Amino acid sequence: MTDTTTDLVRLSATETAGVIARGEASAADVAKAHLDRIGAVDGAVHAFLHVDAEGALAAAREVDDKRARGEEQGPLAGVPLALKDVMAQRGVPTTCGSKMLEGWRPPYDSTVVTRLRAAGVVILGKTNMDEFAMGSSTEHSAYGATHNPWDLDRIPGGSGGGSAAAVAAYEAPLAIGTDTGGSIRQPAAVTGTVGVKPTYGGVSRYGLVAFSSSLDQAGPCSRTVLDAALLHEAIGGHDPRDSTSIDAPLPPVVAAAREGAQGRLDGVRVGVVRELSGEGYQPGVEQRFHEAVDLLRELGATVTEVSCPHFQYALSAYYLIAPSECSSNLARFDAMRYGLRVGDDGEHSAEEVMALTRAAGFGPEVKRRIMLGTYALSSGYYDAYYGSAQKVRTLISRDFAQAYEQVDVLVSPTTPTTAFPLGSKLEDPIAMYLNDLCTIPSNLAGGAAMSLPCGLSPDDGLPVGLQIMAPAMADDRLYRVGAAVETALADRWGGNLLTQAPELQEKA
Amino acid sequence: MKTVEPDLVPYDEAVAAYDVVMGIEVHVELSTASKMFCGCSTAFGAEPNTQTCPTCLGLPGSLPVLNQQAVESAIRIGLALGCDVAEWCRFARKNYFYPDMPKNFQTSQYDEPICFDGATTVEVEGREFVIPIERAHMEEDTGKSLHVGGATGRIHGADHSLVDYNRAGIPLIEIVTKPIEGTGALAPQVARAYVAHLRDLLRSLGVSDVRMEQGSLRADLNVSLRRAPEAPFGTRSETKNVNSLRSVERAVRYEISRHAGIIDAGMKVTQETRHWHEDTGITTAGRSKEQAEDYRYFPEPDLVPVAPERAWVEQLKAALPEPPAVRRPRLQAGWGFSDLEMRDVLNVGALDLIEQTVAAGTAPAAARKWWLTELARRANEQGVELDALPVTPAHVATVQSLVDAGELNDKLARQVFEGVLAGEGTPEQVVEKRGLKLVSDDGALTAAVEEALAANPDVVAKVRGGKHQAAGALVGAVMKATKGQADAARVRELLLERIGVDH
Amino acid sequence: MSSITRDEVAHLARLARLQLPEDELEHYAGQLDAILHAVARVTEVAGEDVPPTSHPLPLVNVTRPDETHRSLTAEEALSGAPAAEDSRFRVPRILGEEA
């Protein structure tokens, strides 16, 4: 691999777009460089389930043609992107990490894909994920786990581990993730990248294969805060195909990221959530988190501690609401119209074929959650389980509302621990669920939240994520604060945290 | 599993011994241009699976968006039935697996219907019955399965099934009554009158084609018996998807006899769904409610709540068409029909048809004559509703105008209707193709008249001798010769002229 | 909260159309029971006076005009079908009745 190629894959999205716009490299060259990088390292990382080299090069050439014709192009034209395999892309395999959808090619594009195409973004392929986005480690993918580029024996987070790992491993400067309980932010935290869960309704869910409709939200994954903002702006905004999409202008996320990069946070009120620390939190994670809070003070922010007393019930509420909605959302996978069909031998009835297929096509975590949700919704249990969980949701929203009367943003560690070894929590669902302790409240309340790197844990040398949370439709606050922290830390570290990651062995 | 059922009790004995309680659920397909949650067309009769999209096929990632017109129609139906309109209501998911249901849940309204607590009045044999309305809510239709390999095309014994999702997602309004009590022996007729009343109401609102034979209006009939009106409700059966007025009446009647038979035999009525068989006039057992599914309803997260603005609801209310209870006396007075005539009109469901025929320029008496005699007879022969005949009010108006112009007589007019019913085209086309014009041109008639005179000298002599009524035989001969296409009055004129007597 | 039995898991699997072997039923019973015990604490704070939240944002009345769009062709609609016949989805024989 040439040095130029190496350079191209190490650029941020913003830099890449500049290189292409100035004609220093063609979009096709950039796409090829990334395809080469994928070829060289993805055998070890396994971030991708499907690489669409042909589609990517065609899209890149289109950007180059437009440039040659002198057409005006957006700020991400020609920038490669890795798409989480939960997003429908016309004619491209979309499996959601499940055997159930092996070989399925959607006859339509998700709105996110439509907008990416319009922005001239080059989609390289589809990334690995926990099956139907259920998991925190990517080990629940039917196609094998993704490996953390910082330590290949560790998890890259989940469910969007493929997207985060692709960004961390320089396979793509940008990726799309989806976040139901932390599936963008937790992988970002454990891979030393940036991930944003936009306000619920901020990015269209049309074409996002639903796990839990009232919680799911697509968002950007990147190596810098400004890149995330540019991608957020490209995919965000009202979509009439999604009834839950907010019909209002997107908050000025890009402007906020640029403002934040100026460095100061004078007048910004930051709240530290008392309930998101203490027992169960890795000391190295807490140490880096407290240092980040000190940094916020140094940058001029006012920091206070706030209490959100019902956050302690968030995990429980989440593990009732999400499985309930999932049990219904995943009912459509029944072997009748698309996807896997098992047992259609002329003897088995449609009902039996459905049950045989679903037993064969879903992995254990998905089955667990479907049954859990079926239970929580069933007559006699609805009020106690699903009904109570929805009340907790109200209480958590009230906690947020009260906190935001005092502060502009809330902060916490993104995850209680750094990346754990592959296989270490696979047999203990509850331990696995605890990964989402800090991220879930934002999903339940619909607010916006970001994870960005705040250092390496001194106890294991692995990345730690800082979570910033903001009220619904105040996504710009995340970018302002995030960019300020990022700039200050880059000064301290002499560059992005990822520059401290070990080099991946490239396959010749 | 077959169970032996006791004999039916004759209807009169059944209603003498028991008090009937009914509950009627009517599903009506709205005549919106697009489906409930997507922009696919609702047009009837398209090629299979050509009116589907990711949303109504339930493809992964697809999302629903509610049809504004369907909401408006639902509210108007509710208002016309005297319902309250919800300030705020949601959709829910009704979860169950079935191959013709793309998402394996039906998006429906559960405990928060858009319209609730209404009442409407129907008349049977001069008595008024108030039908209390529980709710009217929005939901979506399912796809359609074709069962292949079985002897009868029925689901049992089929080898496999073929599914067409064109119908999946078509907007439905489900109108549910509260228990209908106090109908006594008139229960079957009240049920029929209520469904007919709904049909007329929905048609006057312009919200549905209400084509029962196409399934755009279908009724589920709940029937139960008890010893006395004071007794608690008995166990009910639910006869599903009954799709003609006649069948509504017959199915209720049958169920009353069947229930009475079971109770008389000291057995217990099973709470179950029943299937109505049009051909044999009986119901058979379907799914027992004891093995009923647990539908796990919960609020549909992909759709936001519906909160109709009060001002809009008031506006819709003000713009409702005239209620039948006002409209009927108005039309009756305008048409000059007697009470008896009007009752007949209502009984055969000809009110709208006559109104439209009159609007097309036909005299009310003539319009009534055609719809209540010739056409009602045809409908009865074919076992369909009057409005299901291919003859339209415009056709009737055309035929009557030809009669009025002397171009057709009643006999020929009946042949024109026969042609239209046989699918030979419009009345004009049938007249053309069958050559059904009255021969009134004198040149053509003269030859036939001369022939008749020459062939019947004795009759001619009688007429000349003053027996004018004897001319009838000559008229008959001419009519026979012209295959009935002559204008009889003109023939008589010509004959008398030739014979040389005054007429 | 009661604990969840193997029979209940079998019932849930039936409702959810999952054909599970005996050993898996036992296995899931244990896991579901543990999870349900862990999450049951939602009932501690869910008072009568707390309204439930079904939608995170308070949007209402989102509708579309009654206009038709271009539908998929039958080929596109059937493109993912495990089996098709006469432009229809071919499915194994159906035993049950519609709800």
Ligand SMILES: [Zn+2]
């Ligand atoms: Zn559609």
